[in-house]
Amino acid sequence: MRDIYQQQRAMRNMRQAALQRGVVAVLDIGSSKVACFVLQFDGPGIYRETDGVGPMAGQSNFRVIGAATTRSRGVRFGEIETMAETERAIRTAVQAAQKLAGVRVDHAIACISGARPASYGLAGEIALKNGSVGQGDIAQVLGSCEVPDFGRGRQVLHAQPVNFMVDGRSGLMDPREHSGQALGCDMHVLTVDGDAIDNLIHVIRRCDMELAGVASGSYMSALSSLVEDEQELGAACIDMGGGATGVSIFVRKHMIFADAVPMGGDLVTQDVAKGLKVPMAVAERLKTLNGGVEATGRDDRDLIELGGETGDWETDRRTVSRADLIGIMRPRVEEILEEVAAILDAAGFDHMPSQQVVLTGGGSQIPGLDGLAARMLGRNVRIGRPLRIHGLPHQLTGPNFASAVGLALFAAHPQDEWWDFEMPAETYPSRSLRRAYRWFRNNW
Amino acid sequence: MQGIDHDRRPGFSPQPTPPRKGWPRPQQPAHKPKRDPAPSRFAYRLHRMWLTPYFRRLTRIGIPAFLIAFTTLLWLSDEDRRASLSGGLTGMVEAVQNRDQFMVKVMTIDGASAPVDKALRMMLPVDLPASSFDINLDQLRSDILMLDAVRDVELRIKPDGVLAAKVVERQPVLLWRHARGIEQLDETGHRVASVTERSVRPGLPLIAGEGADKVAREAIRIFAASGPLLPRMRGLQRVGERRWDMVLDRGQRIQLPANSPVAALERLIVLDQAEDMLARDISVVDLRDGSRPVARIGLGAQNEIRAARGQPLLGADGRELPKQKDKKS
Secondary structure: OHHHHHHHHHHHHHHHHHHHHOEEEEEEEOOOEEEEEEEEEOOHHHOOHHHOOOOHHHOOOEEEEEEEEEEOOOEEOOEEOOHHHHHHHHHHHHHHHHHHHOOOOOEEEEEEOOOOOEEEEEEEEEEOOOOEOOHHHHHHHHHOOOOOOOOOOEEEEEEEEEEEEEOOEEEEOOOOOOEOOEEEEEEEEEEEEHHHHHHHHHHHHHOOOEEEEEEEHHHHHHHHHOOHHHHHHOEEEEEEOOOOEEEEEEEOOEEEEEEEEOOOHHHHHHHHHHHHOOOHHHHHHHHHHHOOOOOOHHHHHOEEEOOOOOOOHHHHOOEEEHHHHHHHHHHHHHHHHHHHHHHHHHHOHHHOOOOEEEEEOHHHHOOOHHHHHHHHHOOOEEEOOOOOOOOOOHHHOOHHHHHHHHHHHHHHOOOOHHHHOOOOOOOHHHHHHHHHHHHHHHHO | OOOOOOOOOOOOOOOOOOOOOOOOOOOOOOOOOOOOOOOOHHHHHHHHHHOOHHHHHHHHHHHHHHHHHHHHHHHHOOHHHHHHHHHHHHHHHHHHHOOHHHEEOEEEEEOOOHHHHHHHHHHOOOOOOEEHHHOOHHHHHHHHHOOOOEEEEEEEEEOOOEEEEEEEEOOOOEEEEEOOEEEEEOOOOOEEEEEOOHHHOOOOOEEEOOOOHHHHHHHHHHHHHOHHHHHHEEEEEEEOOOEEEEEEHHHOEEEOOOOOHHHHHHHHHHHHHHHOHHHOOEEEEEOOOOOOOEEEEOHHHHHHHHHHHOOOOEOOOOOEOOOHHHHHO
């Protein structure tokens, strides 16, 4: 547990040091696009309470001064596959955003959507010595959580206490100053492959920037797409990206589960390309412009020109009906949603008080997806768009920028303030030092 | 495969068949590889460097400023160029200053007597016509005010190139005789001009003695108060820079006190009108003690008294004369 403590504190310190500089880049390195926002933090002082602007979920203290997006290269299933290609894509996006912002950015906060995330629920309990919960007790109970074996090469990405218990009173958000005999806590830990994170650090360093924080992509899109009530009452956010589909479950404003399916919109494009025998670029265009998952009678008569640049007139003048395209896309989307449903079942989403499902990400823009998802997942489903943040251009407010917007919110309001508590010094060397100090003070 | 003959029968060469002649195959037009939209690492670093505020300021302000300063100094390091530059600048300035609109052609002087007028024209530092930029009016005015005969002067450059001077001269009211000559003074005791002798200005009252000019106002008051004595007055003499002696004709002298001499003089005039004192043979009237005026009788009267008493007579120097009987015998 001690190394988690150190890691989380180190990440928190790094991010705060970056925020001190005032300008931070937010990088969403996805499988289909790389988005870069340059955030400027001007402190909380720009709006007063009398202006009628409240804290606004922490958005009032930053603004986007530069935003750019480019096609992603070298990323597959949400993980970096070709380092040099990814570096070029990041350079393109960062340079365009910097040019728009007019400032140089030295720190980046990135999110990673693949890399086999795994959620763990940890529990810990301590006895309270002086009958009430103090600052040190919280650190101690966080430290007392039993850490399972994560496996080789796994790194902890997020570790958040989601629940505190004092003497059987559960569901406390802030147990400080409570009186009781025992303090327990539940913690949610999300681990990912360490290699993926190392690759991310390396590629960002090759772009002359420093990584000031890493976050999980599914967590980030849930932060921006779920409204506050959904976060409070319980909801699942499904981020349908290009290479991976992230699932995260929120309740009581904390993420309690996150996972990812290594399937996404790229697979759908691939199916279209294979089924219609067209290049990937043409398949992508067909999917975006004419795709869908619910075939109606009119779609049979709706003929789509395939187009293409093969040089063969016969090949290039083919047409398919829209129903054919839907017939290719739908099984793959159903397969992805089945995987998602399996993950939700495994996570025990049935037992949540409210079972809202929010679809976001670029894949959620397929027409008719909400009906299909409602049938597949069997719950109330809505298509979510990310929150509006200050200064973001309109064309970057779609659901495919959910995780980038979530990263911006995360940079402004990270939910990791619990790691500020000092770890109690209970190891042998510090105790003996303290004893020696006491001996000196008593005898000299 | 088909080009090579494998069975080596005599008469056949093992050469490959020449390439088949025919129409050139339609070739795919070579697509230019699409330009990589990603900036090169060098361009990326350069762009980031350009966005660094210090570097940007240095490039946009520092280097141009340095270049300008450097070339200017390099150009100015030659003596001839510096001279031609300064010559050109002064030439330009003079060309503007010597325009007809700025030229002063005439000087008019109001209220000055002929010698003062001449002196003022002499004092003008430039020869007319001259540019008005070359005439420093403040300096010229303070120079003119240093003339004793001028009390005040007003200088103004009027349109059409006229330098107008309006002079107020000092009016002499006293003559002051001192060790170095005779001067005319105005009512404040300021020197107006010198005169060679008393008869040049017979109408002015005369004062004498060191420091008399400083108390000229008091002297004027004494002259004004002297009323009936005025025809007999020769002048006032300052004694010890402290008090006045009024000198009358026939060698009579009235010693006035240092404090309130006018009152003492008025008292003496009353006394004179009552007793007709000054018509008698009195050489000195001493009014310095206000409660007790003292009169010294003249030499003739003394000798009358001495002759009546049978004492030896006194000479003009105040010594007793030898007996006349001895002289006779």
